[in-house]
Amino acid sequence: MSTETNQNNNPDEDFLVVENLTxxxxxARGPLPAVGxxxxxxxHNETLGVVGESGSGKTVLSRTIMGLQPRTNVEVGGSVxxxxxxxxxxxxxxxREIWGTxxxxxxxxxxxxxxxxxxIGKQIGESLHVRLGMxxxxxxxxxxxxxxxxxxxxxxxxxxxxxxxxxxxxxxxxMIAIALACNPSLLLADEPTTGLDVTIQAQIxxxxxxxxxxxxxxxxxxxHDLGVVATRTDRIIVMYAGRVVEMGRTKDVFKDxxxxxxxxxxxxxxxxxxxxxxxxxxxxxxPPNLLKLAEGCAFAPRCSRATEKCSQERPNxxxxxxxxxxxxxxxxxxxxxxxxxxxxxxxxxxxxxxxRS
Amino acid sequence: MLxxxxxxxxxxxxxxxxxxxxxxFMIQLLPGDLATxxxxxxxxxxxxxxxxxxxGLDKGLVQQYLTWMGHVLQGDLGKSYITGESINTSIGxxxxxxxEIIFLSQIVAFACAIPLAMxxxxxxxxxxxxxxxxxxxGLLSVPSFIIVVYLVLIIAIKAQIPGTGPGSFTRWPExxxxxxxxxxxxxxxxxxxTSMVIPTLALSIGSFVVYFRVLRSDLIATLxxxxxxxxxxxxxxxxxxxxxxxxxxxxxxxxxxxxxxIGGLIAGGFVVQYLLAIPGLGGLLIASITLQDYLVIQSTVxxxxxxxxxxxxxxxxxxxxxxxxxxxx
Numbered sequence: 149m150s151t152e153t154n155q156n157n158n159p160d161e162d163f164l165v166v167e168n169l170t171x172x173x174x175x176a177r178g179p180l181p182a183v184g185x186x187x188x189x190x191x192h193n194e195t196l197g198v199v200g201e202s203g204s205g206k207t208v209l210s211r212t213i214m215g216l217q218p219r220t221n222v223e224v225g226g227s228v229x230x231x232x233x234x235x236x237x238x239x240x241x242x243x244r245e246i247w248g249t250x251x252x253x254x255x256x257x258x259x260x261x262x263x264x265x266x267x268i269g270k271q272i273g274e275s276l277h278v279r280l281g282m283x284x285x286x287x288x289x290x291x292x293x294x295x296x297x298x299x300x301x302x303x304x305x306x307x308x309x310x311x312x313x314x315x316x317x318x319x320x321x322x323m324i325a326i327a328l329a330c331n332p333s334l335l336l337a338d339e340p341t342t343g344l345d346v347t348i349q350a351q352i353x354x355x356x357x358x359x360x361x362x363x364x365x366x367x368x369x370x371x372h373d374l375g376v377v378a379t380r381t382d383r384i385i386v387m388y389a390g391r392v393v394e395m396g397r398t399k400d401v402f403k404d405x406x407x408x409x410x411x412x413x414x415x416x417x418x419x420x421x422x423x424x425x426x427x428x429x430x431x432x433x434x435p436p437n438l439l440k441l442a443e444g445c446a447f448a449p450r451c452s453r454a455t456e457k458c459s460q461e462r463p464n465x466x467x468x469x470x471x472x473x474x475x476x477x478x479x480x481x482x483x484x485x486x487x488x489x490x491x492x493x494x495x496x497x498x499x500x501x502x503x504r505s
Numbered sequence: 506m507l508x509x510x511x512x513x514x515x516x517x518x519x520x521x522x523x524x525x526x527x528x529x530f531m532i533q534l535l536p537g538d539l540a541t542x543x544x545x546x547x548x549x550x551x552x553x554x555x556x557x558x559x560x561g562l563d564k565g566l567v568q569q570y571l572t573w574m575g576h577v578l579q580g581d582l583g584k585s586y587i588t589g590e591s592i593n594t595s596i597g598x599x600x601x602x603x604x605e606i607i608f609l610s611q612i613v614a615f616a617c618a619i620p621l622a623m624x625x626x627x628x629x630x631x632x633x634x635x636x637x638x639x640x641x642x643g644l645l646s647v648p649s650f651i652i653v654v655y656l657v658l659i660i661a662i663k664a665q666i667p668g669t670g671p672g673s674f675t676r677w678p679e680x681x682x683x684x685x686x687x688x689x690x691x692x693x694x695x696x697x698x699t700s701m702v703i704p705t706l707a708l709s710i711g712s713f714v715v716y717f718r719v720l721r722s723d724l725i726a727t728l729x730x731x732x733x734x735x736x737x738x739x740x741x742x743x744x745x746x747x748x749x750x751x752x753x754x755x756x757x758x759x760x761x762x763x764x765x766x767i768g769g770l771i772a773g774g775f776v777v778q779y780l781l782a783i784p785g786l787g788g789l790l791i792a793s794i795t796l797q798d799y800l801v802i803q804s805t806v807x808x809x810x811x812x813x814x815x816x817x818x819x820x821x822x823x824x825x826x827x828x829x830x831x832x833x834x
Contacts (some may be wrong), residue, residue: 214738215733216737216738222626241666243740244738244740244741246739246740247738247739247740248739249740250736251737252738252739252823253735255731255734255735255738256731257641257731259733260731260732261731261734262732262735263732263735263736263750263754264732264752264754264828264830265753265754265827265828265829265830266749266750274739274749275519275740275741276737276739278740278741278745279739279740280741287641310829310830312830323735327736329739436630446703
């Protein structure tokens with residue numbers, strides 16, 4: 149999916165257009181800007197990776213794109229245009245029309261995201277029956293097909309299983325089957341492999357790859373793990389404190405990142421070429437409290453390159469010159485003059501962990 | 506699943522045996538002398554010996570218990586020492602009245618509690634939620650005998666709907682003919698249901714309040730769950746999400762509460778029965794305690810205890826259907 153051909157075949161980037169999207173929760177201690185002005189475009193069959201630490205707004209962003217954020221005490225601004233629908237400001241009844249059938253989501257935790265007291269087959273068949281108007285028998289037959297599609301052995305038996313009777317990896321496959329049941333054209337995968345062990349992670353990600361090819365979907369892959377996005381996305385957005393700090397084509401971001409935060413993330417991801425028992429770098433400090441965001445760059449307090457300007461004025465996204473590659477930093481890295489380590493910038497370094505032979 | 510139920514069934518039998526022993530020996534601890542209440546002034550030592558021999562009370566306690574249990578196992582609860590009436594007949598007359606009141610009151614309680622709890626849980630802390638929460642909290646602290654007094658005032662006195670009496674529907678041996686005469690059927694059933702209005706309401710309010718509060722808080726918790734967001738993302742209507750996705754996982758505590766509550770009503774509904782002069786089990790029990798009619802007390806307590814256990818067993822069974830995780834071992 150990271151092949152160039154995908155992009156060239158689908159030059160239209162207007163399938164999903166997000167403009168200056170903001171999500172603010174009204175909390176007892178004041179407004180909390182979980183997403184603070186995010187803009188990007190996504191084309192047909194394209195895969196976008198959204199990367200950032202816990203609490204950087206990735207999950208809220210993906211839910212807001214779908215319109216799935218809670219309805220009370222939330223303010224959403226900006227615009228999300230998806231295949232001719234405006235999501236921001238749409239009523240839940242309007243959104244229900246496209247949920248499941250045009251846009252679907254794979255949730256983070258397959259342990260809690262499946263109904264514990266309903267057979268998994270029923271959970272897959274439900275949208276087929278309710279949304280596509282299939283008869284109960286048709287829905288059952290199709291649900292079994294979907295279970296086969298996502299690689300669940302003996303699907304007829306598993307149709308009758310309850311979620312607690314399945315392993316984590318199996319449950320995530322069921323979740324994928326539910327999301328794909330009505331053939332959505334946009335799939336939001338919110339940390340789809342975080343709760344799973346590493347070998348299962350690779351299987352699930354490869355399955356997603358395969359299904360994207362087969363079913364022709366655009367995918368937004370939300371993750372904190374750069375290793376996950378390296379070989380599986382066309383483009384990447386790096387988020388910090390609810391804002392985009394760097395975005396561009398995946399290989400550009402890996403090879404030629406400008407934002408110190410992107411490098412910090414890269415350096416804190418384990419890599420194949422490192423000798424064993426190498427200590428991973430960590431990012432000092434913690435993500436900022438979104439209730440008390442300072443004037444300047446949100447990353448400044450944790451950044452080794454921060455200057456006075458960084459804490460006074462917030463940098464905007466600037467183009468690097470490479471097509472579609474933007475960064476927000478006053479003191480950007482220059483990888484030509486100061487290479488971090490020879491391997492940091494290669495997507496291959498991350499890919500080999502994950503690609504099944 | 507099967508293993509789970511066999512285990513439960515064995516436990517059930519064990520508990521029933523324990524209760525039969527308990528109810529038999531506890532009666533022996535009661536103060537008072539049976540001979541005095543039966544013989545009155547004729548309570549001479551000779552008469553007393555003769556009476557005890559006739560009733561089998563001169564035998565050892567263990568033997569008495571085994572004799573009683575032997576009869577109970579054959580479906581014979583014995584005869585009243587005082588009136589000589591078969592206890593099977595007395596309980597057969599009263600128990601159906603209790604069961605009808607409980608059945609009707611539970612239907613009313615669930616029919617009100619479930620939709621109202623759903624409405625309240627949809628917007629926690631919304632106007633409806635706060636109103637209904639406050640109201641039920643108030644009702645929770647009002648005892649049922651106060652409610653009965655108000656119901657009698659409003660329904661029987663103001664609205665002129667007959668307030669007491671068991672109705673004729675529950676006279677079991679005779680009701681077979683009802684089904685051959687349609688006109689009579691509706692008159693009798695109508696008469697019976699009218700007389701059930703006040704006791705049903707009186708008992709249902711207490712149950713409703715508890716069910717509403719339990720279900721409401723569980724629904725609110727369930728609606729926060731990730732699988733509800735997941736169900737929304739499938740594009741399902743909020744009605745469907747409420748009934749198909751939120752209700753079932755939220756009803757485990759509700760069922761448990763209902764089991765305990767219904768069990769309590771079998772014996773505990775007697776305050777309401779007493780106030781409305783309804784000849785249910787409670788009335789029978791009070792009368793036999795006053796007369797020191799030991800065997801009636803003992804057998805009634807035993808029947809009530811068995812009924813409570815059977816109801817809770819049934820509730821447990823329903824719970825495992827609702828949440829299959831429970832029966833998995």
